[in-house]
Amino acid sequence: MKDMKIVITMFLLVFVILILLFICVMPARVKSNAQEKWSQANLAYEQGKFEESVAFYNDLLAQECGNADLYYNLGDAYYRTGKSGKALLNYRRAERLSPRDENIRFNLKYLRARINSSETEENILLRFGRSFFYFFSLNELSAAVLILFLIFSIVMALYLFRKISSIGLKVISIVFGIVLIWAGVRIYLDDSVKEAVVVVSKAEARNGPGTEYQVIFTAPDGEEVVVLSREKGWMEIGLPSRGLKGWVTGESVELLKGP
């Protein structure tokens, strides 16, 4: 009697988990006027009113309607108004949500080539490894962790109660283990590294947080940097590829992942 109760509770739990999984993967509710705004923004872009389309896309973002397509289009519109930094920032945001989209990757590559005339040479193996590591988006990996963990739990239970052989359990354990580590490292990097992009035509990096300090280097519009610390409206940025660090005013860079 008691054992039966536990088994029924477990089945209910699996059902609850499946509902939670679905909630996690589904985006937020659709806003009623999103479709209209979206069409207006695209129309403005196609008529060459890029400033106007930037405003419309930003309106949509303010209404919490951001997806990869919106960030991509906003990037295009910013590029047309001559704001390379803002464009790059939004392409990066689009890439974060949809890393395998060919158009996003193309524009990102195109813009980076325009901003940095000398692209850093990278080992082909390293480049392959990098693109493999970032092949799946964070959301895909997170969802995979949840689904694989659930499958793993079910397989484990079936194995314990002698319903299946151990091969199934071994396979799912290995797959789940790899994905768990992969997602863990990605989530850790995403959470700890504060990436940002320079959004002014020339960001002056100083030796300390204040105008009284010496300018040590300048970064162009669209330069990708890492924010190391913040103080009184100043941000300490780093250019890891060149080993440079300096303080810029808060408005000269914009964080990829919000404050």
Next chain:
Amino acid sequence: MSATTEPNRLSLKSGVFVSSTSLRMIFAALLTLLAAGKAFPQNIQVDATVDKQQVALDDQVTLQLTINGDVSSLPKPGQPSLNGFNVYSAGQSQNFSWVNGKVNSAVTYSYILTPKSTGRFTIPSFFIAIGNKTVSTKPISIEVVAVSAKPAPGGPTPAAPGYAPKVETAGSSDDVFITAEVDKKKVYVNEQITFTFRFYHRVQLRSNPQYQRPDFTGFWTEDLPPQKNYTAAVGGKQYAVSEIKTALFPTTSGKFVIGRTTLVCLVDDFLSRDPFSNDFFRNFFSGGREKTLHAAPIEITVMDLPPNKPSDFSGAVGQFKLAAKTDKKEVQTFQPVTLEIEISGVGNIKSISEPKIEGLTHFKRYDTISSFNLSKADYRVQGSKNFKIILVPQTSGKLTIPAAKFSYFEPETKTYKTLSSQAITLDVTPAPASAQPVLAGPGMATAQPGVKVFFDDIRHIKKNAAPSGQEKIIYKKACFWLALFLILLLNAMSWFLYRHMEKMSYDQHYARRGSLRRARKRLKAAIKIQSSGLAGEFYGVLAGTIYSFLADKMLRTAAGLTLREVVQELEVRNVDNELIKRLTTLLETCDAARFAPSDFPVEERKKSLQSAEDIIIALERVLK
């Protein structure tokens, strides 16, 4: 200087009056061209020409400086400074062409030179530095000859600023004065007002006067060169007059004030009967006297445009004409066609916005390139604005470019007018498949020799379904961690169930755990019937409870257990004899009660129940 009417040429003109003192500072190399693109080898030519090499003192020379190059943007040069001349910028015209990805642009800067004195002067070379290369023009020599003096009676006579007519006295306040006036004081928004400044003087000036423009806040200004010099009689006295006009376009309605106009000049502080017979040394060493002259502010009322504006009205005021044409009538699909729309007329040409074209289907439309051509004949700002729209037909057949519409307000008749151009029909033939340009990156161009890359650009926007709400990062959501926790709980539950079932099958003690709890439960049931039920029933429950308890402890079934076996087993387990005796007594009492016909009083039952409870607790302690 005149506007070019050649097709495919975009002209840009603007005129600026430049005070000659500021010119002194801008002499040197004159032009520095900043390198714009590094991919192209730059090829730039510069050329300077004048319309005449001999000029009278009261005449003017037009100097044209042309810069030609294959870069998309040529910078504006500094103002040339030329000794012996007053220099006015008379505008610029720009020509930009883009053929098969090659850029070619030319800028022509025009200057009007008015001589200050006679003699031979040289216009120095203009330099442009491109990287480490320098391009220069040849110096031009100009001869200034004396004016053929023939003062026209009554009417104003043009005169050079350095030339002063006969002067009788100097130093008194009405020897120099200024006036400022406007042609109308009540206008519509964006309608032209002509502001006229006049400087009257009848004394020798020591240096060029410094004219300070009044505050023109609320107006869009446009200088109206050239400066006019003539003589006029005021109150019976002859004055030399310098006149400067400025066109003003009010930007919004309301009351505006054109601020005080100021002019600072240096006049001789001693008497001189004749400017031509001045003692050379006196003239040379005398410092002169500085005079500051003012003209009163002027109030302007700007009226709002009447209501019932046409829907496509965007603020143009004046009188305009509209024309549209394409560079070709027959074209292949995917080949660009340039639609040129020209708005010409009198009014604020610069502020005209692009006319609307509705229903432009079957064409892909690219950015509009606009240019304007300004002329200031009769001191009225006029000219034309040209919009070039590049259209690429997407299908073949007879395609129509609909009429462009443009509305403006005519202040003379106080009405709105809407212009409409002719619709243009194009004959579009299908292009051979190989000729279709593929807009792609350079990587594709090398892979397929047949593909020609025309344009290197970002990809077009996406027009999928509208965003269906904020796509959030899953790991930052609460439900992600809640789901993880629940799966963990699920694991824990299945592990617990597994352990439980394992023990149940292998561990008899585990399986029979909780015997005391069960016994107590049965005793409670016995209490319920101790006073009401039959004695047999009560003692049956009591005996059953004890036997079940002992069976759990001995891993036996209660049904097959006898009193003798129990005593034997307990003795084996070294249970206290006293306890065994008590148990035997109790169980015998139970048997007796169950099968004896006599009834047992309630007190007796209570005693037995108490005894059973004590024995079970004692046994639980002993039988671990």
